[in-house]
Amino acid sequence: MNEVMKETTHLPVMEHFYTLQGEGFHQGKAAYFIRLGGCDVGCVWCDVKDSWDVAKHPLLDVGSLMLEVKKTPAEIVVITGGEPLMHDLDELTNELKAAGLRTHIETSGAYPQSGTWDWICVSPKKFKPPLPEILPVAHELKIVVFNRSDLDWAEKYAALVSPGCKLYLQPEWDKATEMTPLIIEYIQANPQWELSLQIHKYINVP
Numbered sequence: 001m002n003e004v005m006k007e008t009t010h011l012p013v014m015e016h017f018y019t020l021q022g023e024g025f026h027q028g029k030a031a032y033f034i035r036l037g038g039c040d041v042g043c044v045w046c047d048v049k050d051s052w053d054v055a056k057h058p059l060l061d062v063g064s065l066m067l068e069v070k071k072t073p074a075e076i077v078v079i080t081g082g083e084p085l086m087h088d089l090d091e092l093t094n095e096l097k098a099a100g101l102r103t104h105i106e107t108s109g110a111y112p113q114s115g116t117w118d119w120i121c122v123s124p125k126k127f128k129p130p131l132p133e134i135l136p137v138a139h140e141l142k143i144v145v146f147n148r149s150d151l152d153w154a155e156k157y158a159a160l161v162s163p164g165c166k167l168y169l170q171p172e173w174d175k176a177t178e179m180t181p182l183i184i185e186y187i188q189a190n191p192q193w194e195l196s197l198q199i200h201k202y203i204n205v206p
């Protein structure tokens, strides 16, 4: 097997910005987002396809990123992608936590975990399933609903997370008109689930 040394001090950053978390349990809270480039999961409905090619995104050193984060009063930093766990996130989260910041990640779970996290949101994808070991440590399971059959598929993963894990169903943005009523009906019948809407898209923030 070829062992590739993963870079830890420099990461391919597609964009980084201070905004409100638009989805899931922390919806509505101020958060600094760092979107890393690179993803091979291949969701057909992906709304950040520009993230896929890692070579398109400049390598930034963790120290420079920290300076940008510290210019804001952010208390939460969300690492997203792309698929952020394609990269070694130990150094980045060490620095964030040393600065007293809360570290959150949004991942498909398709790659081994690195980094130290206060909140792990796993959003499994059919195109490249999550590794089994990430599901029991997830704080939040977020299923993007593109088809009615995704509701049954969601239950397969709900059975694999810890009892305290928050469960969210989120309509895929372009299918929201069709899927949201189905999700509402499903949650009423299965109240362990909650609705997640991409409120950042409604309020027009990144």
Ligand code: SF4
Pocket: 039, 040, 041, 042, 043, 045, 046, 047, 048, 049, 051, 081, 082, 083, 108, 125
């Ligand atoms: S895992 Fe995320 S970034 Fe990757 S293809 Fe799917 S939606 Fe896009």
